[in-house]
Amino acid sequence: MTAQTARVLSRTDRAVLRLVQIAAWVGAALTAVTTALNATLPLLQGMGAAPLLVQPELPEPLAGPTEGIAVVSTQSLDTVVFLTGQPTHLTLAMVAALVARSAGVALVLVGIAMLAGRLLRGRAFLQAAQLPLALVLIGAAAGPIVADALEGWVSMGTWQAMGTPAGYGAVAAFNPAAIFFGLVVATLMTVFRVADRAERDADGLV
Amino acid sequence: MPAEEDLSRLHCRLDELLESRGMTLTALAEAVGVSLVNLSVLKNDRARAIRFSTLIALCDALECQPGDLFTVGAHGTQG
Numbered sequence: 001m002t003a004q005t006a007r008v009l010s011r012t013d014r015a016v017l018r019l020v021q022i023a024a025w026v027g028a029a030l031t032a033v034t035t036a037l038n039a040t041l042p043l044l045q046g047m048g049a050a051p052l053l054v055q056p057e058l059p060e061p062l063a064g065p066t067e068g069i070a071v072v073s074t075q076s077l078d079t080v081v082f083l084t085g086q087p088t089h090l091t092l093a094m095v096a097a098l099v100a101r102s103a104g105v106a107l108v109l110v111g112i113a114m115l116a117g118r119l120l121r122g123r124a125f126l127q128a129a130q131l132p133l134a135l136v137l138i139g140a141a142a143g144p145i146v147a148d149a150l151e152g153w154v155s156m157g158t159w160q161a162m163g164t165p166a167g168y169g170a171v172a173a174f175n176p177a178a179i180f181f182g183l184v185v186a187t188l189m190t191v192f193r194v195a196d197r198a199e200r201d202a203d204g205l206v
Numbered sequence: 207m208p209a210e211e212d213l214s215r216l217h218c219r220l221d222e223l224l225e226s227r228g229m230t231l232t233a234l235a236e237a238v239g240v241s242l243v244n245l246s247v248l249k250n251d252r253a254r255a256i257r258f259s260t261l262i263a264l265c266d267a268l269e270c271q272p273g274d275l276f277t278v279g280a281h282g283t284q285g
Contacts, residue, residue, distance in 0.1 A: 204254030206244045 009120070017116045024113035028106045035102035039095045048086030049094050050158035051151050053169035054079055078171050083158070090157045097150035104143015111135035125195040133189045141182025148173050213254055215279040220249040223268050223275065237267040 009017070042049055053076040086094075114132035152172035159170040224234060231249065235242045240260055247253050261272055268275070 201255070204247065204252065206240065206248045206253045206256045206260055 014120065017120050021113050021116035021120070024109040024116065028109035028113065031102050031106045031109065035099060035106075038102075039098050042082060043091070043095070047082045047084055048091035048158075049080050049082050050086065050090065051155045051171050051173070052079065052081050052159060053077070053171045054081060055167040076169060078173075083162075086158060087161055090154050090161070093150050093157075094154045097147045097154065100143050100150065101147035102143075104139040104147070107135045107139025107143065109139075111139060125192050125199050127193075127196055129192050129196075130189060133185060133192060137182055137185040137189065140185060141178050144175050144178040148175055214251070215281070216251065217277045217279060218248050218251055218253070219275055219277060220245070220264075223270060227268060229268075234264075234267055238263040240264075 055074065056077050058071060058073060058075075111132040111134075114135070115129060118126070118129055118132065152170075155172065156170040159168060162168065220231075220234075224231060231245055232242060235245050238245070238260070240263070244253075248256065261275070264270075264275060265272060
C-alpha cells in the first residue's frame with residue numbers, strides 16, 4: 001500500500017503534526033494525573049463534593065449614590081461545594097462524573113494524537129482512522145453528557161440529604177455543545193469513509 | 207467487478223509503441239501532459255485505472271488506437 005499522504009507532507013507539515021502528536025499525548029497524560037489527584041485528594045481528606053446553587057453573602061455596596069447601578073442582593077452562584085458527611089454513593093458518583101469528564105478530554109487528546117500519527121505514517125483516510133475518530137466522538141460527546149447527568153444527580157441527592165436548606169439549590173447542567181461536536185465528528189467519520197474509498201479508487205489512476 | 211489479481215492480465219504496450227516510433231517516455235510525457243511518474247506506472251503495468259482523457263491524449267500522441275495500447279492476457283496468465 002503506497003503512503004500517498006506521507007509523500008505530500010512538507011517538512012513544516014511534519015513538524016506541525018509531530019508537535020500536535022506530542023502535545024496531545026502530554027495533554028492526555030497530564031489530564032489523567034490531574035484527574036487522579038482531584039478525585040483522590042478530597043476523598044483522602046474525608047470530603048465529598050457536589051455542584052450546588054449557593055446564595056452568597058455579598059459584601060455591602062460602598063456608600064455612595066442611592067440611585068443608579070447596584071448589585072442585586074439575592075442571587076445564586078453555580079459552584080462546586082466541598083462537604084463532609086456526604087452519602088458514599090453520592091461521593092462515588094461525583095468521582096465518577098469527574099473521571100467521565102476527564103476521560104472525555106483524555107480520549108479526545110488520544111484520538112488527536114493517533115490521527116496525527118496516522119497522517120505522519122501514511123494515508124489519513126484508511127479505515128483504521130475510524131478508531132481515533134470514534135475515540136474523539138466518545139470523548140467529546142459521551143464524556144460531558146455522562147458527567148453532566150451524574151453531577152445533576154449528585155447535586156439533587158446532596159441538596160436533599162442536606163435537608164433542602166434555604167440559600168442552596170440543586171443544579172442540573174446540560175451541554176448541547178457536546179451533542180453538536182459529536183455530530184460534527186460523526187459526520188467527519190462518514191467523510192473519512194468516503195475519502196478512503198475515493199483514495200483507493202484514485203490509487204493507481206493515470 | 208473484476209478481482210484485483212485480474213488486473214495483472216492487462217499489459218500496456220507503451221514500451222513497444224515508443225520504440226517503434228523512436229520516442230522517449232519523457233517526450234511522450236511532455237506531449238501528453240501526464241507526469242513521467244504516472245507514465246512509468248502505466249508502462250510497468252502498475253496502473254489500476256486510466257482516465258479517458260489520458261487515453262485519448264496517448265492515442266493522439268502515439269497515433270494509435272486504444273486497442274494498440276493494451277492487451278489482455280488469458281486467465282491464469284500475466285499480461
